Amino acid sequence: MGPMPSVLPDGEPVPEDGALPARALEGAGDRPLGFYLHVPYCATRCGYCDFNTYTASELRGAGGVLASRDNYAGQVAEEIRLARKVLGDDPRPVRTVFVGGGTPTLLAAGDLVRMLGAIRDEFGLADDAEVTTEANPESVDPAYLEELRAGGFNRISFGMQSARPHVLKILDRTHTPGRPEACVAEARAAGFAHVNLDLIYGTPGESDDDWRASLEAAVGAGPDHVSAYALIVEEGTQLARRIRRGEVPMTDDDVHADRYLIAEELLSRAGFDWYEVSNWATSEAGRCLHNELYWRGADWWGAGPGAHSHVGGVRWWNVKHPGAYAAALGAGKSPGAGRELLSxxxxxxxxxxxxxxxxxxxxxxxxxxxxxxxxxxxxxxxxxxxxxxxxxxxxxxxxxxxxxxxxxxxxxx
Known part of the structure; x- marks a missing residue:
């Protein structure tokens, strides 16, 4: 659930200081608290992507200097300090942290550790806190992973998507087949207790055998968690335009269903149990606690452009563009773009x-x-x-x- 959508809903204005209604913190002690940190940068844009992300060329021009990723960790740390002010004397330590994107590992490992450090300094981390980052397989190496682990990260999620070169090409994924599996071994060597591989099924041109090969490669790499999502073709994406022009075929719902059944059969046989429709883990400890926090309606603060938050029945979302986000924080204001009070x-x-x-x-x-x-x-x-x-x-x-x-x-x- 890490990626942020590119279109924000309507809602009432967020106060400049980000203040929440008093009722939002009633009974807060009975709910876990998590943080989602959105990193909106990507080296290239994948053809299916509709998330709130930006390549370097898309950030040139207005707001480009403010939106530089060199300054980004400090901006997120500033929003974390804002969260501390808004939540006041809320005594809860943070139970989960999830850094998503975009490609978080385009930032230096030290920047990710710095953002985590801001949460630790302002709120404290629970003794058994789960701390996850997403990672592009081509953007990490053993030294990077070791720095993350030493800095407090204990779970990592690699975007594998497929093991087949022609499927990766349709998705505009730039990593080479085999690299995600190598990353699992490198993460284990660095001391990560929990490793996830993300897969996508239903890509145009993918066969049942392609999908089986991807699942077998993922299982063989030795993660303790696998996520498998049906490809959704979003309007406005490059992939949607290619399908509309007839360059690649659209995958139908029956194929998606068949691929899901293949995933369930193969993953179950390999010792993975489903715990959410699109997620399988080898043990209770292997589940993604951060996503469970979302699914169970707990409290989380989303920091970063376009990030969504929820505390005690109040949901809000930040301005989308990194330049606007940086400008708001630089002016001492909440970057919130709108909010809704849930009945x-x-x-x-x-x-x-x-x-x-x-x-x-x-x-x-x-x-x-x-x-x-x-x-x-x-x-x-x-x-x-x-x-x-x-x-x-x-x-x-x-x-x-x-x-x-x-x-x-x-x-x-």
Whole structure:
């Protein structure tokens, strides 16, 4: 869940000092607190990417000096200090930190460590804090990984996407096949306890055998976590334009379903268990706690251009452009672009939307009568697991995972 979307929603203005309504911190001690740090820089733009990221050429011109990545760690540290002021005497140490992008590892390892240090200085880290960064396989080496580990990072997520050169080419990924697997070994040697590989299925031109080869390569590398996402072709991307021109074919939903089943079969056989529809881990400890924090509606502060935050039913998002972000912080103001105050009904619906995707499912008592009736139909259709249902929870079966979006739409009624 690290990447930030390129389009921000509407919302009410954020106060210049970033102040939250008093109710946002009620009961905060019962909720974990995490930080997401967004690094918006990329060496090149991948053809499928719709995230809030920028290449060097895209940052030339207005705001380019302010947006320089040389200054970026200090800007994020400034927002972390703002967070401390906004959250006041909130005593919670930070449970999870996730640095995403973009390509965080385009920054010097010392810059990532500096941003983590700002969180440690202002809030403190829980003794068992999970500290993750995403990484491009071509942008790290053993020395870089060792510096990250020495600086407090204990989990890393490599963007593998595919093991097949022609699939990587369609995605405009620049790393060479085999490099992500080597990165896993280098991360283990540096002392990282937890390593994830991100995969994408359904790329135009990818075959079932290509997908199996990617899964086998990922498993063979020895990570304890694998994420596998269906490719979504977003309007406005280079890939969408290529499909529209007929240069590459569109992948249909049936192919996505087949690829998901292949992933479940191969990963399960290799000792990975699903714990969220798109995520598998070899143990409870291997799960991504930061993403679970999102899925369970806890509190997190998102620092960086376009980053989203949520504290106690208040959601807000920062200005998109790195130059505007730097200018706001330089003026002593919150970089928040807008916010919304979630109603109890909003939060109920979001719990169903997110928790149903988890292996533990969502409580049936969240459902209204119409949703409860829909859950009984889903149970009869084999989309929900009977045993947890009898205990009061809606848990997706494998077939239900294939149709998760449709099941969720019915249950939120």
């Amino acid at each position: 109890e009904e909003d939060r109920r619906v979001e719990r169903i939307l997110l928790e149903l995707r988890l292996r533990e499912g969502c409580p049936l008592d969240l459902l209204r009568p119409e949703g409860l009736a829909a859950s009984r139909r889903a149970l009869a259709d084999g989309l929900l697991d009977p045993e947890p249902y009898a205990a009061g929870r809606a848990v997706l079966t494998l077939r239900g995972r294939l149709l998760a979006d449709a099941v969720v739409r019915d249950l939120v009624d």
